[in-house]
Structures are given as structure tokens and as C-alpha cells.
Amino acid sequence: MEEKIIRTQGIYSEFPRKGPSAAPAATHYCPGCGHGIIHKLIAEALADFGIQDKTVMISPVGCAVFAYYYFDAGNIQVAHGRAPAVATGVSRARDCVVISYQGDGDLASIGLNETLQAANRGEKIAVFFVNNTVYGMTGGQMAPTTLIGEKTITCPDGRDPLTQGYPTHMCELISTLKAPVFVERVAVSDIKNIRNARRAIRKAIEIQAEGKGYTFVEILSPCPTNLGKNAVANNEWINTEMVKEFPLGNYRDRTAEAEHVERTTSDFSTESLEKLFELDSIAAPIEHKDPNFKESQVKIAGFGGQGVLSLGTMLTQAAQAVGKQVSWYPSYGPEQRGGTSNCSVIISNDRIGSPVVYHPDLLVAMNRPSLEKFQNDVKPGGIIMYDAIIGDVELPKGVKGVAVPAQDLAIQAGNPRGANTIMLGVMLGLGLTGLPEEAFQTALAANFAKKPKLIPMNLEVLAFAQKWVKENVK
Amino acid sequence: MATTLVKGNTAVVIGALYAGSDCFFGYPITPASEVLHEASAFYPKLGRKFLQAESEEASINMCYGAAAAGHRVFTASSGPGISLMQEGVSYMAGAELPCVIVDIMRAGPGLGNIGPEQGDYNQVVKGGGHGNYKPIVVAPNSVQEMCDFTMLAFDLAFKWKTPVYVLADGVLGQMIEPFTYPEKAVVPKIDTGWAVAGIPETRENLVTSIFLNFDQLGKFNDYLQEKYAKIATEEARVEMLNCDDAEIVLVAYGISSRIAKTAMDDARKAGLKVGLFRPITLNPFPVKEAKALAARDKMTFISVEMSNGQMADDLRLAIECKKQVKLVNRLGGNLIELNQISDAINAAAK
The missing domain is CATH 3.40.50.920 (Rossmann fold)
Incomplete structure (x- = not known):
């Protein structure tokens, strides 16, 4: 009789990635190990659904780290516990079938966060979770799924829940989440269970082939080497002891209502980017020649909510409008939220060095704490503009003070929130920054571009402030 | 030449978009968060992919996945987050994956504060993770360079198949300066020579950093050192x-x-x-x-x-x-x- 070899579909016929071997078609797994059966069930399903070309197989850390020896598909090997994150990266980047194959230490211990988060996002990936209650590759340490009383290298007296906690139930945990499409626990401990495992694995692969979302299949599997049992005894132990802790069955199946998840096509065109950033609305600089222009360093400070940072950006926009070198640098982070905030603006003809102003030519202080904090830093001959509401002040010698009733003027100008624009108008009126009126108007328009209704109102405030300067400041 | 005012962290995202990046994965941290914000605002508008990850470990491993699939991917963080990413960067160096990592440095050690510092120099420039690898590191000093060097970083990452850092700090990230947009955007192509993209041409490919055989790993390490030596001769700026x-x-x-x-x-x-x-x-x-x-x-x-x-x-x-x-x-x-x-x-x- 002629010998007939039935090859497993979806798996390489020989395994050269294993290196030179006398048995090139033998796996690296121990006798009695469940990985071989599980590999075969997954690989056959990939072949049957005709999706090997579009499959990316992710090998974990653990005994299945070498899954890429076997699966005839694209293969990626990843760090311990991170397979669901890597799978997310692949699956988000492109429309393909992504499989994350993981053991209990990898998935339920070091990678528990990645596992739950990927499940909760409903990533379009199939996770196959091989639960054999023990760390295999590293030599038989306790796993999150080790049974109560079960002995391992690191719980030699048996797992004690008082000190080592209880076994982790992944199907139960994952089925508390809304997004997963299919969650089932199976075993490969006997023929009947293997048939059932085959059905569940095929279903998960089919869901992936249809691009319907997240599937999780937990497979109770023997590890005779580390459990110190022979293959038969290990399988019996799964069927009698392990299933008590980890009941077999379906925990979620919403295949019928789940819909195909489509990935968008990336647009790389220059035209689309130019549209996105509205480049055609960017105006050329206003022609402005001022031979007497001098660099100015400005510090603006006040309470959060007084428009301190936006006063700085408006000034920056004014400088940019006439093509000056300019920089704006804020105090950032928690400082912005409540308390005081400040920003530095430097306007120059030359490349700007430090963007942080330590010794301003002009200090704008919107409140007393800001005035007191920065007034002694102002350069000799410099100017301090402060809100008149602060009251009596004692300014350093050699510095000119301008008390601006900014809050009151803003109310008079019909815009109670415009104290910062008043300050901007006073700067303009006093000619402090060497920038023309047109630049300030452009800045206001740019600053309120998203709320165009506010532009005329703020232009009025700006004019109101200039008028105040003419009438009140000598 | 369109010149406008842009924040440093925004310029990074503009650079990445013009460099043909279509995947961003990141996690919030001051003073780098605006990179995440801007990516979330812009990537989806062009059909590109944005995801806020559950942690920096997840971010860098999502990058590992998208990079393995041949895509131009990047992430951004600050010192504490970069510390967490080191595992993934070591794996990328070992698997020879191109990826851009932006570090907007803050002050440490530990939680430190959010002010600017340059204390990540060693953990970024020297490699930071386990093993004999060194990423390429570019250091911008203006908002314009935050964009231009991000583009350069993508070029170098793909030219040398290595993670590349853009090393900046809180000031460069937060400041606003006049900025000129790039003239032309890169249209990337998947390199079917090494990527695992779930297409017939890449079915035979494997991305891994494991070499069980000591001699093989020795040879691979020697090859990496040769590559780094070439980078040292050709890319110093x-x-x-x-x-x-x-x-x-x-x-x-x-x-x-x-x-x-x-x-x-x-x-x-x-x-x-x-x-x-x-x-x-x-x-x-x-x-x-x-x-x-x-x-x-x-x-x-x-x-x-x-x-x-x-x-x-x-x-x-x-x-x-x-x-x-x-x-x-x-x-x-x-x-x-x-x-x-x-x-x-x-x-x-x-």
C-alpha cells in the first residue's frame, strides 16, 4: 500500500526557522504539550478560510515565542505581555487579519492591562489564550491561573489564596466588557474537547475574516513537563480539576449583530494637507519699514482667566504680521489652571536666543501679585503697565509706570472681557513695541478668526484704548 | 511659502504629517500632550490613524506593530513616559524597526516637575533599554526645526531601519514662533522586503529580535555595530x-x-x-x-x-x-x- 501523508494546512511542511535539525518537521514543543494541537487548529482554519496572505500572526514570550517557526503567514514576535498592543498597532495601521497567541503568564499577568484594554476597545483581533496554569518557558513558576493548592516551583506548598490570591478567570473578566464579539473557553484534553475547540477557533477566525471585531478563545491545555504529570494524567486533570475552576462554554456571542469594521484610507496628498491647514488663508507680511525699530522683551502676567496668554499671542501675531522675528513662551501646566500665569514675548529683527524674558523692557501686570513678582526684573528705563485697580504701588526707581484702568475701560468700551485688548491698545497708543496700527488690527482678526463676531467689538476696544492714551497719558 | 505662528508641539505633528506618517499612538503627559492633542485633531481628518493608548508601554508597542506592518508611525512623551517606553525601543532596535519617538523633556528624576530640563540625554542618546543598541537622536532648537527635524527623523528611521528620537524640551514644545510649512508631502510606500503587512508579498516575512543561538546573536550584534559605525560616519550633523x-x-x-x-x-x-x-x-x-x-x-x-x-x-x-x-x-x-x-x-x- 502506498504511504499517504496528510499535511496540516496553514503550517509550513518543514520548519527551517528552527535551525538545522535531524527532524525538520518536528516542533520544539515537549511531548504531550497542547500547543501543537492548538497551532494545527488555528492554521487549518486560516487555510480553510483562505486568509493566510492577509494574516499577521503575533508570537508572544513563552513557549509559543517560536510560533513563527510554524505558521505559514506573516509573523511578528513581540515583548512579554505586549502582544495585544502590537496587534492593535498592526490592525489599526491596515486592514488585515491579526492574531495574538498568548500564554497565561504573558496574557493574564504582565500583559493584563494590554489584554483588557484591547478587549474593551473591541480591537479587530483574535486572541488565543493558552491556559496551562503554569509558566512554561521560564521553568514552571506560578501563573495567574494556577489552581488553589496546585504546586509549582514558586508555590512549592501549593497555591495559598491568602498569600498568593486566587486563579484569574479571563473569559469571565472579558465578558464583563461590552465590545468583545465572541468569548469562549474550550479545552484540548480529549477528542470531544478538541472537536469543540476546533469549532470555537474556526468561529473566531471566521469573525476575523469578516472583520467583525474582538474575539477571545481561552484554551485549557496540558503542560506535562512543568506539571510533573504524564500526558494522559495531565489531560485527566484538566477534565476533572481544571474545568471546575475554569468552566468550559461560551461567554459571549454577538456574531449575528456585529458589523464589519472598516479601516479608513490614509490621504497623503500635499493638497489635502494644505487644505487642512488652510494655507491659502495665510496672508503675506504687511510691508513695514521702521529704521528706528528696537528689539523689545515683554512680560505679561496676571490671574488665569484675565486673558494674559492671549494678550501675549495677540502681540506675537502683530509682530508676525509685519514679518518680525518673534517668540511667545507661556508658563504652562497646572500654573495655567487657577493661580497666576504669565508669558514672555520677544520681538526682534534678529534670530531670537532665549525665548524666556528675565529682564523685560515692558511689563504688563494685570494684578498685584504679578506686579510684585516681576517689577524688580524690569530693565532700567523700562515701562510697567499695570491695572489701576491694583491701587497704590511703589515701583522701582528708573522705571516708568503707567496705571491703566483696563477693567473699567473694557466695561466702558462695551466688552467687559476685553481688559487684555485694552492693554494691547495702550501699548499701541504709547508706541511701545514699534509695530504699526495695522499689525495690531491684523492680530485681532487672527486671534478671533474662529469667533468673527468678536472682531469688530475688539477693534472698537483697541481704538477706545488708543483714545484713552491720547487724552490721559503725557 | 506659507509662514504663520505655530507652537513647537504642533510643528512636530505638522512635520510628521508631511513626512507621510499615518499612525500615531500616545499617552498624555505634560509638556508633550499637545502633540497628542494635535494628532487627534489632524490624523483622522486625513483618514490617518490616531489612538490614545492605555499607557506608554502600550503606545510604544502599538508603534512596534504599525512599524512592523511597514507604516510611518510615531509617538511623543516626556521623561517618565520615555522611561516606560525603553523596553519597546530596545525591541525595535533588535527587530530593526523604523519609528520616530519625540521626547519633550521635563525635569526629573522621578515625577520631578513639568519645567524644562535636558536630563533625558543619557536615557535617550545612550539607548536606555537593554542590549547593545543606540538610536539616532536629532535635537531641534526652534519651532521650525521641530517640524523639519521630525521629517528628517522619519527619513533616517527608514534609511537605517532604527528608532529615531527627536529630543526637545518643555520650552521648545510650548513656545510659539513664526513657522514656514513644508513645500511637499511624502507619499510613503510599504517596503515589502521586510514589513509584515498582511499582503501576499510579505507572507514570508518575519519581524523578531530573538536569536536563540548565541553565535547567531553575536553575528547580529556585530552587524548592528557596523550599522551604527556607518551611521556615525554618514549622519553626524x-x-x-x-x-x-x-x-x-x-x-x-x-x-x-x-x-x-x-x-x-x-x-x-x-x-x-x-x-x-x-x-x-x-x-x-x-x-x-x-x-x-x-x-x-x-x-x-x-x-x-x-x-x-x-x-x-x-x-x-x-x-x-x-x-x-x-x-x-x-x-x-x-x-x-x-x-x-x-x-x-x-x-x-x-
């Missing part, structure tokens, strides 16, 4: 200002180099022969140019950095300790002050 006749040279990168430039300008006005040596790549360090300066009769180097001499050490190695390297630094979240540098120049000039 430096900006040198007023170095021709200089007797004192300030060595500084990133935000420190801008303050150093002001100090140099002031010193020149006072008639002192001061120059500025600004490494644009920190790995590879511009060794050849530094050595040439050190070969002069009269030369004092002043390392200006916001870290505890981390770059000064590399400078000493580069010049084989042939000249004195003084350190001017400031730690803790405050920018280095102009007068610190000026004082050091004046002391060296005496």
Missing part, C-alpha cells in the same frame, strides 16, 4: 557659529543652544573670541568637528546644558580629553540663565 577664530567654544543643543547663542553674541560684542558648537545629532555626536576644534592650540570648551554633565561626558570622549571641558548647567525645571553662561565665558577668558 552640527551647526557651528563663529568657530573659525574662536578660543572659547560653547557646546549646547536644543533650547540651551539658543541661550548660549545670545551669550556668544554678547561676548563677541565685548571682543571675546567665542563660538558656538551645536550638535544637531546627539547620536551620532559630531566627533570629527569637535576633534578638529580640540586640535587647536588655544581652546576651552564650555558645555552648556540643563543636565548634570551628561553631554559634557560625550564631548570629553569625542575630544579624547585633549582640552578642558567646563560645565555650565541648571537643573530642576528652570531655564539656564544668560548670565551663568556669560560668567563662565568671562572666567574662561581671563
Whole structure:
């Protein structure tokens, strides 16, 4: 009789990635190990659904780290516990079938966060979770799924829940989440269970082939080497002891209502980017020649909510409008939220060095704490503009003070929130920054571009402030 | 030429988009969060992919996945987050995956604070994770360069199949300056020679960093070192200002180099022969140019950095300790002050 070899579909016929071997078609797994059966069930399903070309197989850390020896598909090997994150990266980047194959230490211990988060996002990936209650590759340490009383290298007296906690139930945990499409626990401990495992694995692969979302299949599997049992005894132990802790069955199946998840096509065109950033609305600089222009360093400070940072950006926009070198640098982070905030603006003809102003030519202080904090830093001959509401002040010698009733003027100008624009108008009126009126108007328009209704109102405030300067400041 | 005002962190995202990046994965952290914000605003509008990950470990591993699939992917974080990413970066170096990582440095160690510092130099420039690898590191010093160097970082990452860092700090991330948009966007192509993209052409490909055989891993490591040596010869970049006749040279990168430039300008006005040596790549360090300066009769180097001499050490190695390297630094979240540098120049000039 002629010998007939039935090859497993979806798996390489020989395994050269294993290196030179006398048995090139033998796996690296121990006798009695469940990985071989599980590999075969997954690989056959990939072949049957005709999706090997579009499959990316992710090998974990653990005994299945070498899954890429076997699966005839694209293969990626990843760090311990991170397979669901890597799978997310692949699956988000492109429309393909992504499989994350993981053991209990990898998935339920070091990678528990990645596992739950990927499940909760409903990533379009199939996770196959091989639960054999023990760390295999590293030599038989306790796993999150080790049974109560079960002995391992690191719980030699048996797992004690008082000190080592209880076994982790992944199907139960994952089925508390809304997004997963299919969650089932199976075993490969006997023929009947293997048939059932085959059905569940095929279903998960089919869901992936249809691009319907997240599937999780937990497979109770023997590890005779580390459990110190022979293959038969290990399988019996799964069927009698392990299933008590980890009941077999379906925990979620919403295949019928789940819909195909489509990935968008990336647009790389220059035209689309130019549209996105509205480049055609960017105006050329206003022609402005001022031979007497001098660099100015400005510090603006006040309470959060007084428009301190936006006063700085408006000034920056004014400088940019006439093509000056300019920089704006804020105090950032928690400082912005409540308390005081400040920003530095430097306007120059030359490349700007430090963007942080330590010794301003002009200090704008919107409140007393800001005035007191920065007034002694102002350069000799410099100017301090402060809100008149602060009251009596004692300014350093050699510095000119301008008390601006900014809050009151803003109310008079019909815009109670415009104290910062008043300050901007006073700067303009006093000619402090060497920038023309047109630049300030452009800045206001740019600053309120998203709320165009506010532009005329703020232009009025700006004019109101200039008028105040003419009438009140000598 | 469209010039407008842009924030440093925004410029990074603009650069990435023009460089053909279509995947971003990140996790919030001050002062890098605006990169995440801007990516979330812009990527989906072009059908590109954005995801806020559950952690920095997840971010970098999502990057690992998208990079393995052949896509131009990047992430951004700050010191504490970069510490968490080191595992993934080591795996990327081992698997030879291209990826851009933006580090907007803040002050450490530990939680530290959110002020600017340059204390991540060692963990970024030296590799930071396990194993014998070194990522390429580019260091911008303006908003414009935040964009331009991000684009450069993608080019280098794909040219050399390695993770590349853009190393900046809180000031560069948060500041606004005039910025000119790139002229032309890159349209990327999947390299079917190594990517695992779930297409027939890449079915035979494998991305891995495991070599069970010691000799094989030895050979692979030797190959990596050869690659790094080539990178050192071909990719070192430096900006040198007023170095021709200089007797004192300030060595500084990133935000420190801008303050150093002001100090140099002031010193020149006072008639002192001061120059500025600004490494644009920190790995590879511009060794050849530094050595040439050190070969002069009269030369004092002043390392200006916001870290505890981390770059000064590399400078000493580069010049084989042939000249004195003084350190001017400031730690803790405050920018280095102009007068610190000026004082050091004046002391060296005496």
C-alpha cells in the first residue's frame, strides 16, 4: 500500500526557522504539550478560510515565542505581555487579519492591562489564550491561573489564596466588557474537547475574516513537563480539576449583530494637507519699514482667566504680521489652571536666543501679585503697565509706570472681557513695541478668526484704548 | 511659502504629517500632550490613524506593530513616559524597526516637575533599554526645526531601519514662533522586503529580535555595530557659529543652544573670541568637528546644558580629553540663565 501523508494546512511542511535539525518537521514543543494541537487548529482554519496572505500572526514570550517557526503567514514576535498592543498597532495601521497567541503568564499577568484594554476597545483581533496554569518557558513558576493548592516551583506548598490570591478567570473578566464579539473557553484534553475547540477557533477566525471585531478563545491545555504529570494524567486533570475552576462554554456571542469594521484610507496628498491647514488663508507680511525699530522683551502676567496668554499671542501675531522675528513662551501646566500665569514675548529683527524674558523692557501686570513678582526684573528705563485697580504701588526707581484702568475701560468700551485688548491698545497708543496700527488690527482678526463676531467689538476696544492714551497719558 | 505662528508641539505633528506618517499612538503627559492633542485633531481628518493608548508601554508597542506592518508611525512623551517606553525601543532596535519617538523633556528624576530640563540625554542618546543598541537622536532648537527635524527623523528611521528620537524640551514644545510649512508631502510606500503587512508579498516575512543561538546573536550584534559605525560616519550633523577664530567654544543643543547663542553674541560684542558648537545629532555626536576644534592650540570648551554633565561626558570622549571641558548647567525645571553662561565665558577668558 502506498504511504499517504496528510499535511496540516496553514503550517509550513518543514520548519527551517528552527535551525538545522535531524527532524525538520518536528516542533520544539515537549511531548504531550497542547500547543501543537492548538497551532494545527488555528492554521487549518486560516487555510480553510483562505486568509493566510492577509494574516499577521503575533508570537508572544513563552513557549509559543517560536510560533513563527510554524505558521505559514506573516509573523511578528513581540515583548512579554505586549502582544495585544502590537496587534492593535498592526490592525489599526491596515486592514488585515491579526492574531495574538498568548500564554497565561504573558496574557493574564504582565500583559493584563494590554489584554483588557484591547478587549474593551473591541480591537479587530483574535486572541488565543493558552491556559496551562503554569509558566512554561521560564521553568514552571506560578501563573495567574494556577489552581488553589496546585504546586509549582514558586508555590512549592501549593497555591495559598491568602498569600498568593486566587486563579484569574479571563473569559469571565472579558465578558464583563461590552465590545468583545465572541468569548469562549474550550479545552484540548480529549477528542470531544478538541472537536469543540476546533469549532470555537474556526468561529473566531471566521469573525476575523469578516472583520467583525474582538474575539477571545481561552484554551485549557496540558503542560506535562512543568506539571510533573504524564500526558494522559495531565489531560485527566484538566477534565476533572481544571474545568471546575475554569468552566468550559461560551461567554459571549454577538456574531449575528456585529458589523464589519472598516479601516479608513490614509490621504497623503500635499493638497489635502494644505487644505487642512488652510494655507491659502495665510496672508503675506504687511510691508513695514521702521529704521528706528528696537528689539523689545515683554512680560505679561496676571490671574488665569484675565486673558494674559492671549494678550501675549495677540502681540506675537502683530509682530508676525509685519514679518518680525518673534517668540511667545507661556508658563504652562497646572500654573495655567487657577493661580497666576504669565508669558514672555520677544520681538526682534534678529534670530531670537532665549525665548524666556528675565529682564523685560515692558511689563504688563494685570494684578498685584504679578506686579510684585516681576517689577524688580524690569530693565532700567523700562515701562510697567499695570491695572489701576491694583491701587497704590511703589515701583522701582528708573522705571516708568503707567496705571491703566483696563477693567473699567473694557466695561466702558462695551466688552467687559476685553481688559487684555485694552492693554494691547495702550501699548499701541504709547508706541511701545514699534509695530504699526495695522499689525495690531491684523492680530485681532487672527486671534478671533474662529469667533468673527468678536472682531469688530475688539477693534472698537483697541481704538477706545488708543483714545484713552491720547487724552490721559503725557 | 506659507509662514504663520505655530507652537513647537504642533510643528512636530505638522512635520510628521508631511513626512507621510499615518499612525500615531500616545499617552498624555505634560509638556508633550499637545502633540497628542494635535494628532487627534489632524490624523483622522486625513483618514490617518490616531489612538490614545492605555499607557506608554502600550503606545510604544502599538508603534512596534504599525512599524512592523511597514507604516510611518510615531509617538511623543516626556521623561517618565520615555522611561516606560525603553523596553519597546530596545525591541525595535533588535527587530530593526523604523519609528520616530519625540521626547519633550521635563525635569526629573522621578515625577520631578513639568519645567524644562535636558536630563533625558543619557536615557535617550545612550539607548536606555537593554542590549547593545543606540538610536539616532536629532535635537531641534526652534519651532521650525521641530517640524523639519521630525521629517528628517522619519527619513533616517527608514534609511537605517532604527528608532529615531527627536529630543526637545518643555520650552521648545510650548513656545510659539513664526513657522514656514513644508513645500511637499511624502507619499510613503510599504517596503515589502521586510514589513509584515498582511499582503501576499510579505507572507514570508518575519519581524523578531530573538536569536536563540548565541553565535547567531553575536553575528547580529556585530552587524548592528557596523550599522551604527556607518551611521556615525554618514549622519553626524552640527551647526557651528563663529568657530573659525574662536578660543572659547560653547557646546549646547536644543533650547540651551539658543541661550548660549545670545551669550556668544554678547561676548563677541565685548571682543571675546567665542563660538558656538551645536550638535544637531546627539547620536551620532559630531566627533570629527569637535576633534578638529580640540586640535587647536588655544581652546576651552564650555558645555552648556540643563543636565548634570551628561553631554559634557560625550564631548570629553569625542575630544579624547585633549582640552578642558567646563560645565555650565541648571537643573530642576528652570531655564539656564544668560548670565551663568556669560560668567563662565568671562572666567574662561581671563
